[in-house]
Amino acid sequence: MAFDLNVNGASYTVDAEPETPLLWVIRDSIGLTGTKYGCGIAKCGACTVHIDGKKTFSCTTKVSAAVGKEITTIEGLSEDNSHPLQIAWIEEDVPQCGYCQSGQIMAAAALLEQNPNPSDLNIDTAMSDNICRCGTYSRIRKAIHRAADIAQG
Amino acid sequence: MTNFEMDRRKFISTATSAAGGMMLGFHIPAAANAAAIMDEPWMAGEGGQEVNAWLVIDPDNSVTIRVGQSEMGEGVFTGMPMLVAEELQCDWSSVKAVYAEANRNARQTAEPYMVAAGAAKETDGVYQRMSTGGSGAVRRSRLYLSQAGASARERLKQAAANAWGVERSAVSAENGMLSSGSNSSTFGEFAGAAAAISLESEPAIKTPDQYTLLGKSVARLDTPLKVNGAAVYGIDTQVPGMVYAAVEVSPVPGGRLASYDFDAVKDRPGIIAAYRLGEGGIGSLNYNLDEVANRVTGIQSGVAVIADSYYRALTALQLMPKQWDAGEHGNVSDSSIIDSALEVLANPDDSTFNPADSVGDARGVIADASSVLEATYVTPYLEHACMEPMNCTAHVTPDRADIWVGTQNPPRALSVAAEEAGLPEEKVYVHNAFLGTGFGRRLRQDEVRQAAAIAKAHGEPVKVIWTREETTRQGKFRPYSTYHFAASIDADGKPEAYWNRIVSHSIFNHQLPQYLQEGIDGQAVEGLDERLPYHFPNKQVDYAIRDSHLPVHWWRSVGASQNAFAIESFIDELAHAAGADPLEFRLSLMPEDSEFRRPLEVAAKEAGWTADLRRGEGMGIGLAEAFGTISAQVAYVTVSRRGQLRVETIDVAVDCGNVIHPKLVEMQMESSVVFGLTAALYGEIHIRNGVVVDDNFDQYQMLRINEMPEVRTHFALSGGDKWGGVGEPAVPPVAPAVTNAIFAATGKRIRRLPIRNHDLTG
Numbered sequence: 001m002a003f004d005l006n007v008n009g010a011s012y013t014v015d016a017e018p019e020t021p022l023l024w025v026i027r028d029s030i031g032l033t034g035t036k037y038g039c040g041i042a043k044c045g046a047c048t049v050h051i052d053g054k055k056t057f058s059c060t061t062k063v064s065a066a067v068g069k070e071i072t073t074i075e076g077l078s079e080d081n082s083h084p085l086q087i088a089w090i091e092e093d094v095p096q097c098g099y100c101q102s103g104q105i106m107a108a109a110a111l112l113e114q115n116p117n118p119s120d121l122n123i124d125t126a127m128s129d130n131i132c133r134c135g136t137y138s139r140i141r142k143a144i145h146r147a148a149d150i151a152q153g
Numbered sequence: 154m155t156n157f158e159m160d161r162r163k164f165i166s167t168a169t170s171a172a173g174g175m176m177l178g179f180h181i182p183a184a185a186n187a188a189a190i191m192d193e194p195w196m197a198g199e200g201g202q203e204v205n206a207w208l209v210i211d212p213d214n215s216v217t218i219r220v221g222q223s224e225m226g227e228g229v230f231t232g233m234p235m236l237v238a239e240e241l242q243c244d245w246s247s248v249k250a251v252y253a254e255a256n257r258n259a260r261q262t263a264e265p266y267m268v269a270a271g272a273a274k275e276t277d278g279v280y281q282r283m284s285t286g287g288s289g290a291v292r293r294s295r296l297y298l299s300q301a302g303a304s305a306r307e308r309l310k311q312a313a314a315n316a317w318g319v320e321r322s323a324v325s326a327e328n329g330m331l332s333s334g335s336n337s338s339t340f341g342e343f344a345g346a347a348a349a350i351s352l353e354s355e356p357a358i359k360t361p362d363q364y365t366l367l368g369k370s371v372a373r374l375d376t377p378l379k380v381n382g383a384a385v386y387g388i389d390t391q392v393p394g395m396v397y398a399a400v401e402v403s404p405v406p407g408g409r410l411a412s413y414d415f416d417a418v419k420d421r422p423g424i425i426a427a428y429r430l431g432e433g434g435i436g437s438l439n440y441n442l443d444e445v446a447n448r449v450t451g452i453q454s455g456v457a458v459i460a461d462s463y464y465r466a467l468t469a470l471q472l473m474p475k476q477w478d479a480g481e482h483g484n485v486s487d488s489s490i491i492d493s494a495l496e497v498l499a500n501p502d503d504s505t506f507n508p509a510d511s512v513g514d515a516r517g518v519i520a521d522a523s524s525v526l527e528a529t530y531v532t533p534y535l536e537h538a539c540m541e542p543m544n545c546t547a548h549v550t551p552d553r554a555d556i557w558v559g560t561q562n563p564p565r566a567l568s569v570a571a572e573e574a575g576l577p578e579e580k581v582y583v584h585n586a587f588l589g590t591g592f593g594r595r596l597r598q599d600e601v602r603q604a605a606a607i608a609k610a611h612g613e614p615v616k617v618i619w620t621r622e623e624t625t626r627q628g629k630f631r632p633y634s635t636y637h638f639a640a641s642i643d644a645d646g647k648p649e650a651y652w653n654r655i656v657s658h659s660i661f662n663h664q665l666p667q668y669l670q671e672g673i674d675g676q677a678v679e680g681l682d683e684r685l686p687y688h689f690p691n692k693q694v695d696y697a698i699r700d701s702h703l704p705v706h707w708w709r710s711v712g713a714s715q716n717a718f719a720i721e722s723f724i725d726e727l728a729h730a731a732g733a734d735p736l737e738f739r740l741s742l743m744p745e746d747s748e749f750r751r752p753l754e755v756a757a758k759e760a761g762w763t764a765d766l767r768r769g770e771g772m773g774i775g776l777a778e779a780f781g782t783i784s785a786q787v788a789y790v791t792v793s794r795r796g797q798l799r800v801e802t803i804d805v806a807v808d809c810g811n812v813i814h815p816k817l818v819e820m821q822m823e824s825s826v827v828f829g830l831t832a833a834l835y836g837e838i839h840i841r842n843g844v845v846v847d848d849n850f851d852q853y854q855m856l857r858i859n860e861m862p863e864v865r866t867h868f869a870l871s872g873g874d875k876w877g878g879v880g881e882p883a884v885p886p887v888a889p890a891v892t893n894a895i896f897a898a899t900g901k902r903i904r905r906l907p908i909r910n911h912d913l914t915g
Contacts, residue, residue: 016462016464017464017465017468021464028462028463028464029462031391032382033382033385033389033391034381034382034383035382036386036388036540036541036589037542037618038540038850039621039849039850040620040621040849041621041849041850041851043849043850043851044540044855073382074381074382075381075382077381078381081380081381086380086381089376090376090377093373093376093816093820094376095226095373095375095376095379096227096228096820096824097224097225097226097587097588097590098375098589099540099541099587099590100540100589101379101380102382105380123858124858124859125859127858127859128858128859130857130858131540131850131855131857132540133538133539133592133827133828134226134540134590134827135823135825135826135827135828135861136823136824137827137856137857137858137861138823138861138863139820141858141861
């Protein structure tokens with residue numbers, strides 16, 4: 001079946017079965033590989049994207065459920081690493097292997113949309129869906145606070 | 154597609170069609186193109202002048218440094234170029250990094266200048282040690298990378314000296330500029346001439362007191378690519394004409410696929426083909442527990458389904474009727490394996506014990522002692538749980554093979570692929586990608602052999618992805634290990650005799666039996682034999698091997714990862730039995746000149762060590778040496794009356810001798826603590842009917858941000874000639890530091906990991 005998707009402001013028509021996870025459509029059909037496969041069961045957060053601004057696990061979201069909505073992936077966060085979270089992530093040297101970081105940043109972006117000045121507890125609650133095997137958690141916390149400061153000038 | 158045949162690497166696209174009908178493209182984002190590392194880290198710049206195999210200088214004076222180690226988070230794409238740049242004396246801001254090529258390493262031996270300098274043997278590959286493991290990136294490549302930079306610098310100076318009619322000693326090389334008197338020029342202008350220079354003797358490399366770049370925490374070169382999705386991992390590989398494979402092999406290692414019915418799914422959309430793997434199917438080396446080569450990378454019996462998209466392949470694979478023959482290990486469980494080991498452990502006269510260390514007469518003293526403390530410890534099998542599931546993309550033709558994979562050992566990937574493809578090594582190209590962690594798992598190359606076999610059978614480029622479940626079931630596990638300790642205690646609480654027996658699944662016996670020494674696996678007794686930090690007048694250490702049907706492998710910090718839990722817990726038990734402070738007790742068992750003292754004292758001081766805390770709060774110590782580095786840790790925990798454990802802080806003191814990038818070391822300490830704490834709290838692979846059951850993150854639990862303790866790193870550097878590793882050595886002390894703190898807080902002694910199996914309610 002053909003599905004019309006809006007990803008990062010661009011329109012795509014993809015051929016897939018309706019139950020195909022959005023993750024694989026984004027990666028294999030559209031070719032945006034920043035969104036990662038980690039578990040396939042919504043338990044690691046590596047596949048996190050935004051749908052209509054809301055944090056969503058793309059590995060358990062059917063492509064048919066994403067039609068007509070605005071999908072944002074890590075590639076759509078900014079053109080040039082200028083999003084406050086990207087600036088903060090670089091300044092705090094957050095990533096190690098980097099594999100989970102797209103999902104971490106997208107989860108953090110959804111948090112800051114809802115709560116521009118989160119506490120450590122807010123961060124822990126919002127970010128505990130996302131696994132980092134390199135253990136960058138402390139730096140993620142710091143970077144989210146820093147991004148909040150940057151965004152608020 | 155003539156160019157495609159000439160150099161397929163240049164044609165990796167980031168937008169292919171497969172299921173979606175998108176156009177092919179060869180798109181590299183402009184921002185990434187200008188970055189210090191390409192998003193595809195194997196892509197080298199064009200048009201520069203190679204001065205030696207390690208570095209290329211462009212006319213614009215930018216320097217591309219080739220990295221022989223694999224970037225899996227530890228920072229080699231920054232640290233390795235720093236080692237070269239320190240000596241080259243180029244402008245650090247002009248440095249770019251790319252992977253060194255395994256294919257060239259297979260075709261070319263060490264360059265003559267490197268041999269002349271004594272930094273390589275003639276028979277070494279041009280990139281020398283391309284395997285990333287054993288915490289060896291800095292300590293084992295420092296000399297030759299420094300030499301590459303120094304020798305290039307002196308050639309640049311000589312080239313300038315020749316042009317300017319002066320002595321080389323009159324030319325200075327600083328910050329990418331050559332100058333002498335009124336003459337001044339960029340490195341780039343003399344790079345071509347420098348490449349042709351021979352020197353009478355090669356320059357000596359700097360000593361640490363001469364460093365101007367090393368020791369500084371410069372920004373990691375890979376970070377900008379890892380905040381926008383641009384970094385390409387193996388799983389992100391896209392090659393024109395590529396199809397996708399989903400695979401399932403016997404869930405019991407060594408079992409076989411009895412039958413499958415491809416006809417039932419072959420008409421589903423996008424399905425192209427299916428191949429039986431291993432026995433009776435494709436592949437040149439079948440998995441077989443009886444032969445070393447077969448069990449290391451041999452192809453497990455199973456099936457691959459090929460489709461035009463991964464999800465179509467996976468769905469068809471899962472729907473396809475399959476019958477499995479579990480074989481002779483279908484009744485095995487984790488408890489049956491460990492219970493068998495514990496039986497051996499309980500019988501000191503078992504004939505399969507071999508002595509790993511022996512001083513005095515420990516058995517005799519213990520037999521005659523009036524007071525003896527005994528304890529048994531158990532650590533389980535663990536899986537690496539790399540964030541990026543295992544995958545490999547391969548294209549095998551009659552005259553060339555290409556492998557795209559994130560691997561810790563490109564030359565080994567190359568030789569495995571060459572063997573499977575039936576091609577000489579010089580016709581095989583391994584394109585290493587960023588690794589979504591490795592932890593040792595990506596040293597094995599079993600996924601490479603499987604992918605090469607599928608690609609050879611299919612003829613077109615194939616991307617093979619293992620699901621998380623398949624990745625876990627096809628794990629190459631950290632062995633279980635069991636320990637028995639007995640120590641005599643004299644009237645003063647002093648342990649006069651110490652006897653430790655260990656029974657474990659041996660990695661060396663599994664894959665490198667030639668490394669066993671009189672029955673001893675040196676990794677399985679790491680830190681317990683003569684390397685034990687503590688001195689006992691009488692000491693006996695015995696080791697016996699009890700393997701199972703599971704494939705085992707190196708897992709971040711290897712034997713030390715579990716041995717430290719056992720010995721550091723037992724030392725804590727001895728201290729409490731003696732009524733002594735655990736810190737003072739440890740120090741009392743160390744020789745005056747022990748290099749363990751300082752890290753231990755630093756960790757204790759920085760943590761504000763005290764045994765005098767109220768109930769529900771505790772501090773605990775862990776100490777270990779691994780890969781040439783000592784790490785001492787103090788954990789501070791709280792345990793509520795309802796048994797809720799919180800690890801509040803961990804103070805890490807580290808003596809790795811010297812440091813080239815303090816922040817990278819701090820990051821590795823934090824990473825090691827999370828890795829060690831995850832294993833201590835949750836890590837346990839269960840086996841039922843021969844099958845690993847904890848196959849995804851719903852069951853195989855990982856530490857999350859809300860459980861993250863504050864980690865404080867303290868350098869306790871001894872300097873001098875000591876260069877220790879940093880990627881692994883801070884893993885082992887975590888578990889005992891935490892369990893000893895739990896004992897201090899609750900009086901509950903944890904002798905079997907993981908912690909989550911224990912009731913801590915007070």
